[in-house]
Amino acid sequence: MKKRVRLTFPQQMIKEPVIFSMAKQYNVMPNIRRARVTETVGEMILELEGTEEDLEKGIKWLKEKGIEVELVEGDIIE
Secondary structure: OEEEEEEEEOHHHOOOOHHHHHHHHHOOEEEEEEEEEOOOOEEEEEEEEOOHHHHHHHHHHHHHOOOEEEEOOOOOOO
16 A cells, blocks of 8 residues: 655754654655755655555654654655
8 A cells, every 4th residue: 555645844853764763663665755854844755655554553653753744645746
């Protein structure tokens, strides 16, 4: 199963390896589709692949870390 999500990182989380940690801990494969990082905010659009249960757990974990997670519908224009 695949889900596309938009992540918005708070300033204190920008330099943390949260995508790697989520992928390893919850067996979710991330595919970075777009990213923008500044000194104060990080934004990323990811395509996440895994079982429905693993995706739900991984997304919940990101939210618990203070990362804003929004589902993205449709194709992403490159």
